[in-house]
Amino acid sequence: MNRYFFGSIRYLLVVFLFPLLSFGTAFSQALTLDEAIRIGLEKNPNILRAQEDINVAKSQQLQARSALIPKIEAKATYMPNSLEKTAVPEAFKSVMPDLDMTNEYSLELNFIQPLFTGGKIWYANQQASLNVSVSREKLRQTQNELILSITQAFDGVILAREYIQVMQEAINLTEENLQVIRARYRNGETLEFEVLRAEVELLNLKPQLIEARNKLELANSGLKFLLGMDPNEKLEVLGNLTPSEFNPDLNSCLQTALEKRPEVAQLNYQKEIVHHLVKSSQAGYLPDLAAVFQYTEQSFNHINKGWEKGYNGLLVLSVPIFNGFYTHGKIKEAKGLLASVSIGLNQLKDGIRLEVEQAYLNLNQSREIVAASQETVKKAERSVEIAKAQYAVGYITSLDMMGARLALTQARTSYLKSLYDFIVAKAQMEKAMGTIGEKI
Secondary structure, eight states: OHHHHHHHHHHHIIIIIHHHHHHHSOOEEEEOHHHHHHHHHHHOHHHHHHHHHHHHHHHHHHHHHHTTSOEEEEEEEEEEOOOOGGGSOHHHHHHOTTOOOSEEEEEEEEEEEEEEOTTHHHHHHHHHHHHHHHHHHHHHHHHHHHHHHHHHHHHHHHHHHHHHHHHHHHHHHHHHHHHHHHHHHHTTSSOHHHHHHHHHHHHHHHHHHHHHHHHHHHHHHHHHHHTTOOTTSEEEEOOOOOOOOOOOOHHHHHHHHHHHOHHHHHHHHHHHHHHHHHHHHHGGGSOEEEEEEEEEEEEETTTOSSOEEEEEEEEEEEOOOOOTTHHHHHHHHHHHHHHHHHHHHHHHHHHHHHHHHHHHHHHHHHHHHHHHHHHHHHHHHHHHHHHHHHHHTTSSOHHHHHHHHHHHHHHHHHHHHHHHHHHHHHHHHHHHHTOGGGGO
């Protein structure tokens, strides 16, 4: 009985508690760069805020359009009269014995349609529509900046991971060499000093490995922050530092940047907005015309127990004569803004040209460094092979062997850094051209 009871308890614990424990375990994701970019564009707070800005602009556009639609207003009024029946003069009572001045009611329905405003409503609608386009370009700019940041962070994780591998290989090579030196020392072929120097070299490498692992953790945390992920969620980055061929022409890059950069599009839209603002301000000198239709029902208990109905239609023409130079000031302000936006647009284009040229030079430089670093690694690896063979027969000292290993570690580290720099330079070039967002 007891065995059956405790067996049942164990079964219930396995069935019910194990899923709960599994649910509490941090979820792990393995992501490629494209998948990381997709998640970042869905969850990053800056993207979400930019999307809400578009919704705000659309709401403002709806408000501007409402000025074109007729306005219908209903109003009901109840007014109790403080004059009591006892206060009614006798002369009125003899004529109207049922006179009651205690309540008055009225219902009113107004229909208002603007017919002519000098273009102010139309220009306001154009500005609101262009503001939506500006918000969309700001979202595209935010997306481009985020993609660049994710690319840098993602490949930064790979760089840190592969640097750990380089350091581990350096430690393995040093440990292998230490075993050889110890064997030679036991055979009386070398001095204890050689053993101590090899041991010190090994001990110096281990802190570097620990530092590399910490950098990997920091790189992972930075990437998860950009992706809007839970810091406790495990993340595995897939891929390696593999540069793709990218050798664009500078003139075509400059032309593409001026055509596709969202910052240029934003200022072009801003220029159109201010142009419409100038026209809208000038319309302040023109009259406004509106059609008004009114329908009313009223009830006066002291005169008639029923309701009196009436309606009328009218045209309302408002002509500005003098407003204290307000319209003149608005026009000057709008023209000043237009000139300022035009100057800013030209300045932005000059800055983009400089950014593209710098990115182009960095790209070419990093490409050449990758080729040189790759050749250096090959020669360093061959140098270590020769050094190992020569040390085994006593042609060189352990110090020479140490120098060859150190040169190999430095060459591999420089090569990894050059690969990362090239990949980032390519992404910066695409961002400078405004094409980095085309991968989404």
